[in-house]
Amino acid sequence: MRKVPVPGKWISRQECLADASYTCNLFCRYCHNPPSGARTEIGTVIERVRRSGVKSVSLEGCGEPTTNPELPGLIGGLRRAGVRDIMLSTNAVALSDGKLCARIARGVDFFTVNFPSHVEAVYNGATRSVKYVQAVKGLRNLSRLGLEEKVRFFHIIFRDNYRLLPDFVAWVTASHPKCSLVNLTFVRNKGRVNDDKGILPRYSEAGPFIKIALARAKLAGLRAVVQNMPLCALKNFEGFSFEYQRWRRGDEPLEGGLDRPAPAAACRKCSLAPACCGARPDYVRVYGAGELKASKTGPATIKPEKF
Numbered sequence: 209m210r211k212v213p214v215p216g217k218w219i220s221r222q223e224c225l226a227d228a229s230y231t232c233n234l235f236c237r238y239c240h241n242p243p244s245g246a247r248t249e250i251g252t253v254i255e256r257v258r259r260s261g262v263k264s265v266s267l268e269g270c271g272e273p274t275t276n277p278e279l280p281g282l283i284g285g286l287r288r289a290g291v292r293d294i295m296l297s298t299n300a301v302a303l304s305d306g307k308l309c310a311r312i313a314r315g316v317d318f319f320t321v322n323f324p325s326h327v328e329a330v331y332n333g334a335t336r337s338v339k340y341v342q343a344v345k346g347l348r349n350l351s352r353l354g355l356e357e358k359v360r361f362f363h364i365i366f367r368d369n370y371r372l373l374p375d376f377v378a379w380v381t382a383s384h385p386k387c388s389l390v391n392l393t394f395v396r397n398k399g400r401v402n403d404d405k406g407i408l409p410r411y412s413e414a415g416p417f418i419k420i421a422l423a424r425a426k427l428a429g430l431r432a433v434v435q436n437m438p439l440c441a442l443k444n445f446e447g448f449s450f451e452y453q454r455w456r457r458g459d460e461p462l463e464g465g466l467d468r469p470a471p472a473a474a475c476r477k478c479s480l481a482p483a484c485c486g487a488r489p490d491y492v493r494v495y496g497a498g499e500l501k502a503s504k505t506g507p508a509t510i511k512p513e514k515f
Contacts, residue, residue: 222295223262224465226269227253229276233301234335236324238366238407240398243271250278254285263290268297268320274312275302283315293317297362301339303346313353318388320360321347325369326379334368347384356386366395366407370414373421381428389515390425391450392418394436397490408491411441411499422448426513433515439484440474440501447513455483456512472497483507 226241227248257265265286267273273296276282286294295318303309313319323343324334331340350359361380365373373392380390394414401407418434422445425432434442435450446452451461462468462485469475469486478484480503487500 222264222266222293223257223260224266224268225253225257228267228279228282229269229271229273231275232272232299233275234272234299234337234339236335236364237400238324238334238364238395239400240396241269242399246270250282250285253282254289257286257291258289261290264293264295265291266295266297266320268295272299272302274298274308280311280315283312287315295320297322298346299323299335299343300346300350301342303349304342306349309346309349310353313350313355316358318358318360319350319355320362320391322362322364323347324364324366325372326376326383327369327372330368330372334366351384356384357388359384359387360389360391361387362391362393364393364395365409365414365418367405367409368407370409370417373414373417374424377421377424377428377430377432381424381430385428385430388431390430390432392421392432392434394434396436396488397494403490403494405494408494410495411437411487411491415441418442419445422513431514433513436485436488438475438487438500439480440478440503441499446480446510449483449485451485452483452507452510453512453515455507461485470497472500474500474502477502479504480507483510 230245230247231243273279283294294316296316297320299322325331328340332338350356363376380387395401395408397408422432433450434448439446439449442449455461461483467488470489470492472487475481475486487497
């Protein structure tokens with residue numbers, strides 16, 4: 209039975225510290241939130257967290273946190289401010305430096321690694337770089353430190369990699385079998401995407417490959433979720449939905465700060481709507497809402513997958 213959320217409260221409270229970084233060492237084609245270069249003093253960030261009483265934070269957003277030379281000081285300051293859990297969102301490129309990797313790792317509980325492809329050419333094309341080898345070395349450094357179980361792969365689904373999703377899951381299973389999670393996230397049409405159909409695929413194009421990837425993950429005993437995909441595009445795989453999992457545990461389906469769903473006619477008639485992320489307005493602007501289908505299935509009848 210789903211818990212009934214208390215109005216105005218969140219069961220899972222975590223603060224995303226987007227000002228942990230201000231630049232990046234990659235230039236990803238699909239980046240929805242490019243860095244602005246604006247800096248925030250780490251003392252200001254630490255004091256804000258101290259006053260809020262938040263016990264779990266994620267260091268992410270607006271760039272790559274490991275490019276911030278003050279990152280170790282920020283992590284230490286957050287611990288002294290009473291933070292229990294620290295998640296670092298990183299592309300792992302800078303972690304190819306073994307000494308830096310070890311220094312940062314001492315204060316981090318989970319690493320969410322943005323890794324767009326296991327295929328070097330696809331990775332380098334997506335990131336407009338030649339840093340695939342460094343990113344792979346960063347992942348290996350985490351494994352050597354015994355931290356593979358603290359690694360979560362964050363895999364943006366976009367035009368160049370969606371057909372490779374099943375093989376990506378197979379690569380993770382073979383190369384990093386102890387990782388804690390694979391998060392497949394459909395690209396957001398914001399930032400550098402800018403309505404480019406060469407980056408943004410249709411739900412109906414990517415959907416079959418997403419389902420095969422999720423099935424492979426389940427068979428391999430690898431935890432996996434899919435994010436930013438309407439439940440109707442995941443028919444028979446709804447239990448893998450990140451937003452559905454949030455709804456099931458009593459949270460709002462969409463995290464705070466995300467765009468609300470587009471007001472599609474099919475969604476208004478859909479019984480799954482309360483547990484669904486819907487289609488983003490920026491997606492509907494490009495492809496319309498014709499792919500969305502109303503369902504009569506009750507969300508509480510869907511079996512959640514292991515997460």
